[in-house]
Amino acid sequence: MPSDVKEAGSRRSAAPWLVPEAVYLHVPFCAHRCCYCDFATVAGQDYLADRYLTALEKEVSTLQEPRPARTIFIGGGTPTHLTHAQLERLLNIVRRWFVLLPGYEWTVEANPGTLNAAKVDLLADHGVNRISLGAQTFHIPLLHFLERNHGPEQTRDAVGLVRRRIANISLDLIFAIPGQELSAWKEDLRAALALEPEHLSTYGLTYEKGTPLWKDRQRGRVRPVDEEVEQAMYEAAMDLLAEAGFEHYEVSNFCRPGRECRHNMVYWANHAYWGFGLGAAGYVGGVRGANTRDLFAYLRLVEAGQSPRQAEECLEPLERACETAMLQIRRGIGIDRQTFAEQTDYELDVLLGDPIRRHTEAGLLSDTETTVRLTRAGKLLADLVASSFLEPIASSSVGNRPNHGRPSRITTESP
Ligand code: SF4
Known part of the structure; x- marks a missing residue:
């Protein structure tokens, strides 16, 4: 734990569904845009990363003073696609504007192939204590289908690199990929378990409107996995992971006892959270809002001192x-x-x-x-x-x- 983690005053004084102690920060940059992705991401625009970090800090600074945080989640995009110096800037934004409470959870999403020992050391030295790795599958043809630009060996190497400094690792896996058979999915689950993660997220592949994958399905170039097979895959995950001692603590998420993603538990409790960055959603004081997903609009608005919120609604x-x-x-x-x-x-x-x-x-x-x-x-x-x-x-x-x-x-x- 970093030396400046808050030692006292950790008890809440306000209802967790109104006052946030959870923070989401979005980093939209990726090396390449995968065919199924509809997140707020950009590829080939790394030259904007420094400008983006300046805007992100300006948006965070609307908090006016450092706030206590129990969970921090830096997602994307691929946060670890940032250069070492940019990643350091990002981590320092968090340290400047949030006071980490005792027992805090600080997650950073990473993709295999974007981590090296120096970046892992940087993350750990700043207090990051959880890494969520996008493994997706251990089968090379299926990784190619998803247009992931890493191989299974890079996933294994990334887990080894992280494990040296950070003890809490989550792996994301995708099932129901066209061409994937039930047996291949079970192999993926076993390959993931062999890496001894603390947490696994398993998502059925979705065809989000407007993505290249969705267009290919519309044109009949891609045939989704049959519904019964998809269901059998989900049941296989439930069975294999239960046998391995994992708890099924959310529809798509499994963990070793006590290793739930506490940040995501805030979402599923419908508690309050701050969200900063491109496309980020927030829920503060009963008001739900989301930032624009247009990178240039985000930069222009924040640089002009305006709110990047695209929509805001006070729920009845x-x-x-x-x-x-x-x-x-x-x-x-x-x-x-x-x-x-x-x-x-x-x-x-x-x-x-x-x-x-x-x-x-x-x-x-x-x-x-x-x-x-x-x-x-x-x-x-x-x-x-x-x-x-x-x-x-x-x-x-x-x-x-x-x-x-x-x-x-x-x-x-x-x-
Ligand atoms: S790496 Fe993740 S966030 Fe980036 S394009 Fe691929 S799926 Fe989307």
Whole structure:
């Protein structure tokens, strides 16, 4: 732990759903844009990185004074694509504007092939204590399909480099890649486990509108993996990772006991967080906002002393309660009735009694007196269950209000 980590005053004085102690910083630069990516990223514009870091610090400085932080997440893009000197600038921005609280978690996303021993030392010396590596798959043809510019050996080397200094490592894996068979996915899971990570994120490949991958599917050049195979892959992950001692603590995330990504748990609790940088979302004092995803617009706005927020919305209590349920049901711990009432001022059963009863009868939810959780069958249909928790909004006048550009997706780790 760095010597200036705050020693006292670590107890919260305000509700965590209103006052943030979680920070997201976005670094949009990548060496190359992968075919499936719809994150706020740019490739071939590294000459803008120093200007971007200046703008990022200017945006962060709107906080006016250093703030306590329990979790920090630097995502992208590929933060470790920055040069050594730029990475140092970025880490110093965090140290200048945030006071790390005892037991803090500070994650940086990295791609294999962008790390060397000096960069890992730099990260560790500044207090970074968690690395999330975009491994995706250990099969070379599938890495080529995804247009990833690293091989499986680079993933293994990166884990070795990080392990020397940083003890908490997460790997991202993608399944349901066209051409991937169930057996190949199981090999990927075993290859990942052999690297002994503390945490694994597993995402089914999605076809985001406008990406080259989506266009190829539209033109019939790419055939998605059959739904049954995709489901079998997800179940294989649940089984193999449980056997290896991992806890399934969120629909797409698994960890060794006690190694949950605490930053992402803030999102799934629907607690408050700051977001800075291109396309970053924030949720502060009940107001949800997202920055522009246009790099030049971001630079121009911040340099002119204006807010880069593209959209901002103060959620109605009903919307906030429904969204809280929708996010919390994704967690292994599910929704705790008492905490939910404290956080939202709504009784869970008054608000969502109908869908909870329906899904419990269908075997998708398990309902004890205190808690509602997804069952194994429910995890396979998590999006369906979660979206049904928005029914009260649709049937109220709130549901008729236009969507003022609320961010459709929460930024989580998955470079
Ligand atoms: S998938 Fe990751 S590495 Fe590829 S372009 Fe997107 S952010 Fe960059």
